[in-house]
Amino acid sequence: MTTAAWHYLTVLLVVFLINLLPAFAPPTWVVLVLFKLNWHLNPAALVVLGATASAGGRFCLASATGRLRGRLSPKRRESLETLKDYLTGHRGRSVLGLALFMVSPLPSAQLFEAAGLLAAPLLPVTAVFFAGRLISYSLYIGAATVAEHSLGPTLVSTLTSPAGIIVQVLLVLAVVLLAAVDWTKLIKRGGAAPPHRPESDRSGTRA
Template identity: 45%
Template sequence: MNDYILLFVIILGVNLLPAFGPPTWSIILLFSLNTDLPVVALVLIGALAAASGRLALAYAFRFFGGYLPAKYRQNLEAARQALEARQRNMILALGLFALSPLPSAQLFAAAGFAGIRLLGFTLAFFAGRLVSYSIYAYSAKGIRETSMNDLFTSMFSSPMGIALQVAMIGFVVLLVRIDWSKLLNKVGVKDASEKSANGSSKP
């Protein structure tokens, strides 16, 4: 039982970090190699803890977003409206994104900042993680324990890994600072004019 609790707490804590935390799949691999926990338990606990941590992270950013200057809050509101207009596509994209080992902390931070409805967002993430963690956990038995040191070292020293984290942080900053209402205004006017034209052409 202690291993189950330890796994949940570690993954939950890692997924509360907004950046530069070790990827959850690496923790799944580590527990798979060094404990007797069944793969099904590793996957379910890992996905549940990761989704819970990311959801809490998103709500934390939503709370702090209320203290941003009015201009930035208006930008985020415009971004939220644009994203929720195509929410089905966004959730599908998140589900596919969750299958990859790419960092998701900044994506949830952005969702929290923008005030996007988080239930479907988190469920898509959870479903994607069930698949990806299953792949990692079942393949872990073929990985030598000596390779784990190299794996963890590369996570924090790889220029590509660091650049990706910085780029994702930049994405969150841009989400707040871009005037989305101005950027999307032309598209909105075009859509409105097309609807008007279509409506006037009907008998």
């Protein structure tokens, strides 16, 4: 295997692994830019590999988080099911949710953890995320190619930013609250009755 092939394989593995982390991982675009600056890899290949590995890692993270639903009480599971029905039962809310995965500036780990807890359909969510990352990584790597010699301080400040760390902590707390809030009661209080689910679904939720 050639040196270039090993470099691309390393990119694929590293990006996949950091996207498995539930919090406090470096931004993927920073990692890709560092690979670009140090190994002078093909920008197009780097974008495609980065988006693929990132989407794969986030899909696995959401799937693993979804397994935690079984450890929740029946009441908590039914509450999360009510929230999922509320978010997916209206076209506008569904489109907004998908747009959040595509263009949100927030760290995506917690978005996928929330999707996993809600048992949201992960394939369309991941596909939209992949498309968004193709665009954003193209912009970042394109900028890195143009301004190669002035990016060092910018990347260091991105990795060590106190504001970025605070945002990560707040988003982790938000995921915890997602499972703690009684969404059934909250949605009913807000005047939106949760969509009717067949009795078989309800009994399955309580199992």
